Amino acid sequence: MKIAVVGTGYVGLVTGTCFAETGNQVTCVDIDANKVARMQRGEIPIFEPGLEVLFVRNIAEERLKFTTSLSEGIQDAEVIFLALPTPPGEDGSADLKYILGVAQELGPLLEDYVVVIDKSTVPVGTAEKVREKIAQNAKVDFDVVSNPEFLREGVAVEDFMKPDRVVVGTSSENAKKVMEKLYSPLLRQGNPIIFMDERSAEMTKYAANSFLAMKITFMNEIANLCERLGANVDDVRKGIGTDSRIGKRFLFAGIGYGGSCFPKDVQALAKTSQDYGYDFRTLHAVMAVNNDQKTKLIPAITEYFGGSLSGKTIAVWGLAFKPYTDDIREAPALENIRILTAAGANVAVYDPEAMDNVKQLLPDITYCHTAYAALDDADALMIFTEWPQFRTPDFDKMSKLLKAKVVFDGRNLYEISTMRELGFTYFSIGREAVNRVESEVC
């Protein structure tokens, strides 16, 4: 099929590249001329495991092209994806200016029947607004479909190629056929394409992300209670996750969820609810708890150092909001580092991918080339991202480099028993603190 993808952010680029890989002719459109020129030279603008090899191959085999011209990009396209940003406005509602702007431009450019697909996460009712905008100037028949993405950063290619399900919101039989043809190569394992109306599809995306954010947040509150009751949240997680009604995934307690989707989508759904006169109390609780959870290790570390962090050197492992990405949007690490430096601590950080993205935002901390370099002469280590290389470190080397064997772990990377045996003072989430009393006395 001939496909146009408008917007080459994270979602647009993964969508365009993966559909090229499944044999389609894809043209990606972006207003950023610089970015387009770079992509035309085969330079990928984002870090996403597994994407670059597909990106380079499909450009070389001429299935993937880039342009700044909307009219050129949509030429002969059977489907046009809109993968444009929907940043939250001041009040938390999603700003539709980019999507509606492109919809307005599209109308007069359409020459034949086409399916326009909303891929961005958009408020319920957006498909209708897009349809109205296009219809103002369109001379041909077209359909607008809502087709939300459920891609996780870090595993987006796999999520795209083997989706649990594809959700399509449309009541048009023509559009259904086009969407079935488009997605059929990805649904060979029998995973469903689920058709519904546009509003329900738009709602599905918000409901999915809000539910997952709630699941994590619930577990974080269980963790907070475990700490007070002397229970271990890891065991509780295994105990409840094996119940198929609950499921094993997204039950890991930590320092809260971040990223570009959960915080924005939970906030937007709460705002939509408010606009429609409904107070979605669960969502307000999720936001408040997550906000507190992000910095929950700060009181512990401050107390550990007798009430002041002034002059202490804190090593930090992990900046990205999660592993396998360089994305630092809403990353708990950044807020924690700002608090540490404001309290007079020196911070030395290491992250395998995200350091370049943080340097401009936090110029006054030390960026290290390896995880161990960050430990050199530090008073304590704080862990904010569960990169695999942090999971099985050389504890001997850590002990020698750190001034004192003290770890505040926001991702529960180590066994309590291991840390006890090795003589570390170890604080984690929802589990007992190890060797706390002894070290404080020292």
Ligand code: UDX
């Ligand atoms: C999410 C959704 O999973 C995806 O379907 C949607 O399309 C976009 O938003 P993403 O933001 O890439 O994807 O990250 P995800 O892997 O879902 O993690 C989100 C946050 O939750 C991260 O900060 C992660 O650290 C946190 N998390 C996740 C936990 O704290 N505990 C868990 O058990 C799982």
